[in-house]
Amino acid sequence: MLILSPSILAADFTKLGEQIEETVNAGAGYIHLDVMDGMFVPQISFGMPVIETIRKCTDKVFDVHLMIEDPGRYIEAFAKTGADIITVHAEACTHLDRVIQQIKAAGIKAGVALNPATPLSALDYVLDELDMVLIMTVNPGFGGQKLIPYCLEKVHDLRMIMKERGLDIDIQVDGGIKASNAKEVVEAGANVLVGGSAVFSGDITANTKAFMDVFSEFENK
């Protein structure tokens, strides 16, 4: 199943509830929440209180992307905000398997993200434990960047590895994803697409529907 996960980082925070509702009504399946700590990435975005508050606006799947150092310290706190999926960066964890266990123990789906420069081999020993892998298609930290084409080769290679191992895990892509490159991204093997600026700049309904139109081409095949 193909899912659009709009990243609220690009939304107008004075109209957050309204804008989330608009993208959900137009077909978005998840809501992507980018948490940045100013250490793992240069920016500081938002944390638990904001997620807890917007949990009241929608019952859609909350897909929380933790761009924070040593995320194991905060799994329980984010679990309490109403997160449905928590994704941590492999580069930010000393004991990645332990952090994945913490996420699952909290009753939440576990994802691991890889920066563009991190090889797929970083997932070797944890792949079977995961619900989702996030292949970053830009270096994390900012919205509005351009997709790095090499990252789609990683998506393709990961889909092949999963096939060989008989695994059916979601592959999410994040960074520079637009309706105009969505076809290519899905063909590479991704099924959860994060869109920030491509969803929230301009007409949110039309932008979301543009992704849905691409998805329906695949679903009607």
Ligand SMILES: O=C(CO)[C@@H](O)[C@H](O)COP(=O)(O)O
């Ligand atoms: O995690 C991140 C950035 O680090 C993303 O989720 C961005 O927020 C996506 O924004 P666009 O590239 O789609 O504008």
Ligand SMILES: [Co+2]
């Ligand atoms: Co993100």
